[in-house]
Amino acid sequence: MDFDYSPKVKELQKRLNAFMDEHVYPNEKAFFAEIAENRAKGDAWIPTKVMEDLKQKAKAAGLWNLFLPESKNGAGLTNLEYAPLCEIMGRAGWAAEAFNCSAPDTGNMETLERYASEELKEKWLKPLLEGEIRSCFAMTEPAVASSDATNIESRIVRDGDHYVINGRKWWSSGANDPRCKVFIFMGKTDPDNPNKHKQQSMIVVPRDTPGVTIVRPLPVFGFDDAPHGHGETLFENVRVPVSNILLGEGRGFEIAQGRLGPGRIHHCMRLIGLAERALEKMCQRTLKRVAFGKPIAEQTVTLERIAEARIMIDQARFLVLNAADMMDKVGNKAALKEIGMIKVAAPNMACKVIDWAIQAHGGGGVADEFLAHAYANARTLRIADGPDEVHRNQVGKLELAKYKPAKPAQ
Incomplete structure (x- = not known):
């Protein structure tokens, strides 16, 4: 590229x-x-x-x-x-x-x-x-390991001209926001389908539909992220028109792949911006602070960390741009490995760089509002949109596939 x-x-x-x-x-x-x-x-x-x-x-x-x-x-x-x-x-x-x-x-x-x-x-x-309202994506569930989305148990059942929705979700981003007026909900319409990736569907649910309850806001390292935040949500016999289904029954995973690919580019590039600013704060702080007779910036360990941060940020940026370029040229599916790689690399890089910035600030680092929020955000994104472990497994399998003998033609 x-x-x-x-x-x-x-x-x-x-x-x-x-x-x-x-x-x-x-x-x-x-x-x-x-x-x-x-x-x-x-x-x-x-x-x-x-x-x-x-x-x-x-x-x-x-x-x-x-x-x-x-x-x-x-x-x-x-x-x-x-x-x-x-x-x-x-x-x-x-x-x-x-x-x-x-x-x-x-x-x-x-x-x-x-x-x-x-x-x-x-x-x-x-x-x-128009920015007149906000929305929520309801996928993850507290009762199952949602890193394997085939585990999701919420139900979407056809009843005449409506679907009836039941389930408990959490980490429903934006659910607590009073501007949130609509949910996109993922659940099972065909739990007995032998193809686990055809069991799920996505459906549009207006926030004010009877049976939708915001149970509680969920804090991240003590931050509630108000006025947006993340909520635990309960759906009890929620009825919406059949026309609210997206693309048709059994297409939930297909939609998720189309949705999450670009989202991971967005998350990773935002993290790079966050890490850049943390590095700036680290450099500015260490030039001003003196310990053991000289600025902290001149201490060997600090120089090493600044250099390593610069290398890691640039590496992550090139990885993400490469993944974005591949998505544009060959599509999300063909860029699966590259998307998985950046979802591991960018949050881990940001966590490390922000942690070094906190350390360079001394006691003030854990009190610094920007650094505290930045670290909480970066650490969360090692889990959100698929944890490191899932993406590493996927990248590893795709890499091994290059060395396995081709299956004979039927």
């Missing part, structure tokens, strides 16, 4: 960096302060004025829905073109929402764009694209 960005991407990078410098970084403290103020008043789940103002500014600047590839609704960028923009947004863990480019809405919008009926697109995709 050609690692030089196109003029179109360079121009967007310039505009996006300028927006971050002018509007996002100066508002970081105000954003978290507003959430803290709402929490002190008894309700942290109130959308912040800071974010809503930033959204209007991003829209006016033409920096909106950048993630949608080859779409009349977005910027028409490929995965490779969008990746470096995602890195810039990732430098502040909360910033992507300002551009309507945050999870799980990006994945849900892509899913609706590709697989929903025109009626569903009009009802749900349109307000999501």
